[in-house]
Amino acid sequence: MTINEIQDQIVEEFSIFDDWPEERDQYIIDIGKKLPALDERYKTEDNIVKGCQSTVWLHASEIDGRVYFEADSNTVITKGIIGLLVRVLSGQKPSDILNADLYLIDKINLRSFIGSQRSSGLQMMLKQIKLYAVGFSQQAKQA
Amino acid sequence: MIPGVSIREVNISKPFDVEAIRQDFPILHQKVNGYPLVYFDNAATSQKPNLVIDAISNYYKLYNSNIHRGLHYMSEKATEAYEAAREKSRAFLNASSTNEINFTKGTTEGINLVASSYGRKFLQPGDEVIISTMEHHSNIVPWQMVCDERGAKLRIIPIDDDGNLLLDEYKKLLNNRTKIVSVVYVSNALGTVNPVKDIITLAHEAGAVVMLDGAQATPHMAVDVQELDCDFLALSSHKIFGPTGMGILYGKERLLEQMNPYQGGGEMIKTVTFEKTTYNELPYKFEAGTPDISGGIAMGVAIDYINSVGYNKIAQHEHDLLVYGTEVLSQIEGLRIIGQAKEKASVISFLVDGIHPYDMGVLLDKQGIAIRTGHHCCQPLMDRFAIPGTCRASFAFYNTTAEIDKLVKGIEKVKTMLL
Numbered sequence A: 001m002t003i004n005e006i007q008d009q010i011v012e013e014f015s016i017f018d019d020w021p022e023e024r025d026q027y028i029i030d031i032g033k034k035l036p037a038l039d040e041r042y043k044t045e046d047n048i049v050k051g052c053q054s055t056v057w058l059h060a061s062e063i064d065g066r067v068y069f070e071a072d073s074n075t076v077i078t079k080g081i082i083g084l085l086v087r088v089l090s091g092q093k094p095s096d097i098l099n100a101d102l103y104l105i106d107k108i109n110l111r112s113f114i115g116s117q118r119s120s121g122l123q124m125m126l127k128q129i130k131l132y133a134v135g136f137s138q139q140a141k142q143a
Numbered sequence B: 001m002i003p004g005v006s007i008r009e010v011n012i013s014k015p016f017d018v019e020a021i022r023q024d025f026p027i028l029h030q031k032v033n034g035y036p037l038v039y040f041d042n043a044a045t046s047q048k049p050n051l052v053i054d055a056i057s058n059y060y061k062l063y064n065s066n067i068h069r070g071l072h073y074m075s076e077k078a079t080e081a082y083e084a085a086r087e088k089s090r091a092f093l094n095a096s097s098t099n100e101i102n103f104t105k106g107t108t109e110g111i112n113l114v115a116s117s118y119g120r121k122f123l124q125p126g127d128e129v130i131i132s133t134m135e136h137h138s139n140i141v142p143w144q145m146v147c148d149e150r151g152a153k154l155r156i157i158p159i160d161d162d163g164n165l166l167l168d169e170y171k172k173l174l175n176n177r178t179k180i181v182s183v184v185y186v187s188n189a190l191g192t193v194n195p196v197k198d199i200i201t202l203a204h205e206a207g208a209v210v211m212l213d214g215a216q217a218t219p220h221m222a223v224d225v226q227e228l229d230c231d232f233l234a235l236s237s238h239k240i241f242g243p244t245g246m247g248i249l250y251g252k253e254r255l256l257e258q259m260n261p262y263q264g265g266g267e268m269i270k271t272v273t274f275e276k277t278t279y280n281e282l283p284y285k286f287e288a289g290t291p292d293i294s295g296g297i298a299m300g301v302a303i304d305y306i307n308s309v310g311y312n313k314i315a316q317h318e319h320d321l322l323v324y325g326t327e328v329l330s331q332i333e334g335l336r337i338i339g340q341a342k343e344k345a346s347v348i349s350f351l352v353d354g355i356h357p358y359d360m361g362v363l364l365d366k367q368g369i370a371i372r373t374g375h376h377c378c379q380p381l382m383d384r385f386a387i388p389g390t391c392r393a394s395f396a397f398y399n400t401t402a403e404i405d406k407l408v409k410g411i412e413k414v415k416t417m418l419l
């Protein structure tokens, strides 16, 4: 699936919560709870995304021209949010990740969930995701 | 009558009626995320009564003018109101003279001013400055900076697991190299009320001066600088129901006289030539530039307001909230209170097993309950407890036990969502 197809799918999933904000919160929490823990060896200082009140670790790898993300956090809500982002962006081509328009964030109102202080943490994470994409696309060009 | 100079005596003998008091605070009557707001982040900043809000708007509507310079009608009026606030501040702290009342931006600036103007002048290489483990960053960093610059050493008073300062350890730290002791009167993160009277007496015996960080004391209790005999005390207007951007630095006149100005500019000078400038008298010596005029006037009104409610009634009500809150929160399974000092202000820091404070804060906010989460600008203190941060509910006199019940319910709900 393309990035936008996955985003549309998630927006559709969330539409049932339009009148149930609490259920939506619980849904995000449940995504966070289910997100597989990142292997301890990837929880390195280098993989920490700065700017979050909570700690986020982001690990990226490349297989056959596609970038795979694994992420973790010490807080459940952040895990839920990164779980959604990983679902959208993991397994995509570096160029698609770079050009992605993540309308999902506004459509399912993730910003309301994370507040301004914390959305800057989200911004840092998105930046980091794009940096990985840049890195991998340059590697691909050099190869 | 000068707008903003008012009402000291109003309802002075009324019994404490929390519902009536809440009517004075318009911000409290709103819904947040669909729930009636429960504001338990008073240690970060307090809410403002109508009188304070009106004082600011009246100033701009009726007599906005620069002070101490114009001789026109409005400037006179603004100057009079601003200086009346200084007199109210003097009385508020029971300082002996308005020369001892310097207006600042807040506690942070007050501490920086003393570190910079007193510390720089009087600290010699090898001298020592004592602070405590439970200081706010604003009472750590300015001292680190001046100690680095002057080759002085920063010494730290340890605390016990309940959050009490270890006075015996403090005594051991004091010696003839100790020049300054700067401690927090009431801890913002733990609620501990420190035995500052003893701290001051002991410091004076060792020949040191004492600065108190009064940011969290003044919202809760009467502070008498002469009785305490502290040398400096800083506070923030926004924590005592006044506006942001304003604060008081009390300093003993004798010490302030010896200090160099903190900043240069207008207001703080007597005469300026390119060869030499002579400084203005106290308190203007430390007040360079146009100050926050409306802020000063409105802080004076906040002081009037506190006086009209009465610290004894505030203290009684907040004590009740603290006792009740401690009791009901303790009954929550897995909840641990951080900070159980013998003397506490109405601040409860806590952790719930298996729940990160961040998740707790976000999910309580979803229920309209505002608390603070994180390290509370006290990272060394969090390190002392080996925790990344806490959840903190801090109560003001307009809070109620019914709101505490909502907090308890809220926490229980967060537990079911997360665990």
Ligand SMILES: Cc1ncc(COP(=O)(O)O)c(C=O)c1O
Residues within 6 Å of the ligand: B043, B044, B105, B106, B107, B108, B109, B136, B138, B139, B184, B186, B187, B188, B213, B215, B216, B236, B377
């Ligand atoms: C104990 C303590 N000291 C100092 C400060 C700093 O106050 P301000 O930010 O108003 O300068 C605070 C405010 O959080 C505080 O709680």
